[in-house]
Amino acid sequence: MVAKKKNAKSNLPSQKVLQELHMKMVRIRRFEERAGKMMEDGKIPGALHLYVGQEAVASGVMQHLSNKDWITSTHRGHGHLVAKGGEFKPMFAELFGRSTGYCRGKGGSMHISNMDLGMLGANGIVGGGPPIAMGAAFSNRFKKNKNVAVAFFGDGASNEGSVHEAINMASLYKLPCVFVCENNGYGEYTAQSRHQAIVDVADRASGYGMPGVVCDGMDVMAVYEAAGEAIERARKGSGPTLLECKTYRYYDHVGVRGMGLTYRTDEEVEEWKNKDAIEGFEKRLIQLGVMTKKKIENVHASVGKDIDEAIIFANESPYPMPEDLLDNVYNEET
Amino acid sequence: MSEAENKSVRELPYVMAINEGIKEVLREQKDAFIAGEDVAVAGGVYGYCTGLLDEFGEDRVVDTPISEKGIMGLGVGASATGCRPIIDLMFMDFVGECMDEIANQMAKMRFMFGGKATLPVTVLTMGGAGGSLAAQHSQSLEAWLAHLPGMKVVMPSDAYDAKGMIISASRDNNPVFVVLNKASLAMTMEVPEGSYEVPLGEACVRTQGKDLTIVAFGRMVHEAMASVEKLKAIGIEAEVIDARSVQPFDTETVVNSIKKTHRALVIHEAVKFGGIGGEISAQIQEEAFDYLDAPVMRVAAPFSPVPFSPALEKVYIPSSDSIVTKVKETLAL
Numbered sequence: 080m081v082a083k084k085k086n087a088k089s090n091l092p093s094q095k096v097l098q099e100l101h102m103k104m105v106r107i108r109r110f111e112e113r114a115g116k117m118m119e120d121g122k123i124p125g126a127l128h129l130y131v132g133q134e135a136v137a138s139g140v141m142q143h144l145s146n147k148d149w150i151t152s153t154h155r156g157h158g159h160l161v162a163k164g165g166e167f168k169p170m171f172a173e174l175f176g177r178s179t180g181y182c183r184g185k186g187g188s189m190h191i192s193n194m195d196l197g198m199l200g201a202n203g204i205v206g207g208g209p210p211i212a213m214g215a216a217f218s219n220r221f222k223k224n225k226n227v228a229v230a231f232f233g234d235g236a237s238n239e240g241s242v243h244e245a246i247n248m249a250s251l252y253k254l255p256c257v258f259v260c261e262n263n264g265y266g267e268y269t270a271q272s273r274h275q276a277i278v279d280v281a282d283r284a285s286g287y288g289m290p291g292v293v294c295d296g297m298d299v300m301a302v303y304e305a306a307g308e309a310i311e312r313a314r315k316g317s318g319p320t321l322l323e324c325k326t327y328r329y330y331d332h333v334g335v336r337g338m339g340l341t342y343r344t345d346e347e348v349e350e351w352k353n354k355d356a357i358e359g360f361e362k363r364l365i366q367l368g369v370m371t372k373k374k375i376e377n378v379h380a381s382v383g384k385d386i387d388e389a390i391i392f393a394n395e396s397p398y399p400m401p402e403d404l405l406d407n408v409y410n411e412e413t
Numbered sequence: 414m415s416e417a418e419n420k421s422v423r424e425l426p427y428v429m430a431i432n433e434g435i436k437e438v439l440r441e442q443k444d445a446f447i448a449g450e451d452v453a454v455a456g457g458v459y460g461y462c463t464g465l466l467d468e469f470g471e472d473r474v475v476d477t478p479i480s481e482k483g484i485m486g487l488g489v490g491a492s493a494t495g496c497r498p499i500i501d502l503m504f505m506d507f508v509g510e511c512m513d514e515i516a517n518q519m520a521k522m523r524f525m526f527g528g529k530a531t532l533p534v535t536v537l538t539m540g541g542a543g544g545s546l547a548a549q550h551s552q553s554l555e556a557w558l559a560h561l562p563g564m565k566v567v568m569p570s571d572a573y574d575a576k577g578m579i580i581s582a583s584r585d586n587n588p589v590f591v592v593l594n595k596a597s598l599a600m601t602m603e604v605p606e607g608s609y610e611v612p613l614g615e616a617c618v619r620t621q622g623k624d625l626t627i628v629a630f631g632r633m634v635h636e637a638m639a640s641v642e643k644l645k646a647i648g649i650e651a652e653v654i655d656a657r658s659v660q661p662f663d664t665e666t667v668v669n670s671i672k673k674t675h676r677a678l679v680i681h682e683a684v685k686f687g688g689i690g691g692e693i694s695a696q697i698q699e700e701a702f703d704y705l706d707a708p709v710m711r712v713a714a715p716f717s718p719v720p721f722s723p724a725l726e727k728v729y730i731p732s733s734d735s736i737v738t739k740v741k742e743t744l745a746l
C-alpha cells in the first residue's frame with residue numbers, strides 16, 4: 080500500500096500558492112535562526128528544539144489547512160506554529176517567558192500553542208501529539224464539520240505506543256486525520272537504524288489498513304502534493320493516511336550546537352544542506368518566472384524586519400506577575 | 414557505611430557520582446545491565462553514562478528506542494527472570510508513559526505471585542525544576558511512586574548519597590526508584606572511590622539544633638541548610654533532617670528529633686496538596702503528638718503545574734527565604 084518516493088508532478092500550483100509556500104519557509108527559517116541566536120545570548124531559557132532544515136514539511140502541509148483545521152505538534156514545534164499563521168511577536172515573547180506570549184509565559188518553547196489558529200500545542204512528551212490529533216479528528220466528525228486534524232511526529236516518536244494506538248483508532252473509526260512523520264533520521268542522538276528495524280515508517284500503514292506515502296521532505300512541492308491528497312482524502316471521509324517526509328535537521332537536537340556529540344558526520348550535514356528546501360525552491364521559482372531574485376530578497380528583508388520588531392516587542396514585554404501562577408490551573412468561569 | 418571507610422576520597426560532582434555508582438554496580442554484578450534512551454553511544458543526556466559503553470560493551474549498556482512502556486517492561490521482565498537491570502528514565506515526568514509497568518506490574522508482581530517472583534530492578538530518573546524546562550520536564554512525582562506498596566523510593570540529595578544509594582538500590586531485591594535532581598548535577602563534594610552503600614530507609618541529621626526540626630527531601634535539603642544560616646542570624650537553631658528515603662520512610666529519626674525540638678516543618682519541591690509532606694506530618698502527629706508545641710507546617714510548591722517563565726518558576730520553587738518565613742510562623746515569631 081506504500082507509494083514510494085513521490086515527486087512533484089508537472090501540474091503546478093498557482094503563483095499565489097507558490098509564493099505562500101516560499102513565504103512560510105522563509106518565515107520559519109529566519110524565526111528559528113534568530114531564536115537560536117537569542118538562546119545563545121541568554122535571552123531564551125530552557126530547552127529550544129529548532130526546526131531549521133525541515134521547513135518544507137510544515138509549509139507544504141499547512142498550505143492546505145485553515146485555522147479551523149487542527150494540528151498537533153512536537154517538541155520541535157515553532158515551525159508548525161509559524162506555518163499555521165503564528166505571529167512573531169507573541170511567539171518570541173513566549174520564548175522569552177513574557178506575559179505577552181501566546182501562553183502568557185507559562186508554556187515556553189515546548190508548549191507553544193494557539194487555539195485560535197488550530198494549533199493544539201508543541202509537546203514536551205514525545206508521542207504526545209498523535210492521540211490528541213486523533214481526538215480532535217473524532218470531534219470534527221462528531222460535530223459533522225469538514226475539518227481535519229494533522230499530527231506531526233518524528234521518526235523517534237514513531238516508536239512510542241501512543242502513536243500506534245492513535246493511528247490504529249483513527250483508521251478503525253475512519254477519522255479525518257493525517258499522520259505526518261517527519262523522518263529526520265535521528266531521535267535525539269540515535270540514528271534511525273539504531274532505533275527501528277525499518278527504513279520507511281510509512282511501511283507500517285498497511286498494518287493499520289490505511290495508505291502509507293513516502294515523500295521528499297526537502298521538496299516543498301512534493302510535500303504540498305502528497306499532503307494535499309492525504310488531507311483531501313481525510314476531508315471527504317475516506318480515513319487517515321500515514322505520510323512520511325524524509326527530512327533533516329541542520330542544528331543539533333537541542334539548541335544550535337547542542338552537546339557537541341559526534342553522532343553524525345559533518346559530511347552528512349553538508350550533503351543534506353546541499354538539498355536545502357529553500358535554496359532549491361528559490362532557484363525553481365526564478366526559473367518558472369514566479370518570483371525574481373529581487374522579489375525573493377525583499378521577502379527575506381521584510382521577514383527580517385518583522386523579526387527585529389518582534390524581538391524588540393518581546394524584550395520590552397513584562398514578565399508575568401507572581402499572582403499569575405495560580406491562574407489558568409482551572410477554568411473559574413461559571 | 415563501613416565499606417566506605419579507608420577509601421580515598423576526592424571532590425566529585427553529583428553527575429559523576431551517579432556515573433561511578435552505575436559503574437560499580439556493573440562491575441560487581443554480572444547480571445546487571447543498564448538500558449535507556451541515549452545511555453550508550455551518547456553517554457546519557459546528562460552525561461552520567463559517560464564511558465559505560467566503552468567499559469561494559471553493548472550487551473550491558475543498551476540504547477533503546479523512545480518507548481518508555483517497553484523500557485520499563487524490559488526492567489520488569491528481565492528482573493523477574495534473573496537479571497538485575499538498571500533502567501534509565503530520562504525525566505521523572507515520563508513515568509506517565511509507563512505507569513502501568515511501574516504501578517501494576519513492577520510494584521505488585523511479587524505480591525500477586527505469592528512471593529514467588531523477585532524483581533531486583535533499579536530505576537534512575539531525574540526530577541526537579543529550576544531550568545525553565547516547563548510543565549512536562551520539571552515535576553517531582555515521588556508521592557505517586559511512594560503510594561505503591563512494593564516500591565522503594567529514594568531521593569539522594571548529594572553526590573555521596575547518590576553513588577551509595579545507587580549501589581544499595583541495585584543490591585536490594587526489590588524495585589527501587591532512585592530519584593535524582595537535575596539542579597544538583599554540578600554540586601561537588603568528597604566522594605570515596607570504590608563501592609559503598611548508603612542504606613535505603615535511613616534518614617540523616619545534617620545539622621543539629623534545638624528550636625525546630627526541618628525534614629527536607631532531595632534538593633530541598635540544600636535550601637533548608639541555607640535557611641539554617643539565615644535563622645542563626647536571628648537566634649533560631651534549626652535541626653535539618655535529610656529524609657533521603659521516601660519509601661520506606663524513617664519516622665523514628667524524625668520523631669526522636671521532635672522529642673528534642675517540639676516543632677516540625679516538612680519541605681519538598683513537589684506540590685503541597687497530596688505531596689509526601691502530608692503523610693509525614695500525619696505520621697508525626699500520630700507518633701509524637703504529645704511532644705509537639707505547634708502544628709506541623711509544610712513548605713512546598715503551590716498547586717500549579719511547573720511554569721516556564723523564570724519569573725514564575727522562581728516563585729514556584731520553595732527557597733531558603735520561604736523556609737525562613739515559615740519557620741518564623743511555626744515559632745509564632
Ligand SMILES: Cc1ncc(C[n+]2csc(CCOP(=O)(O)OP(=O)(O)O)c2C)c(N)n1
Pocket residue numbers: 153154155203204205206232233234235236237263265266267332450479481503507510
Ligand atoms: C516520552 C518522552 N520520552 C523521551 C523524551 C526525550 N526526548 C525529547 S526529544 C526526543 C527525540 C525525539 O525524536 P523524534 O521523534 O525523531 O523527533 P526529532 O527530535 O528528531 O524532531 C527525546 C527522546 C521526551 N521528551 N518524551
Ligand SMILES: [Mg+2]
Pocket residue numbers: 233234235261262263264265266267
Ligand atoms: Mg527525528
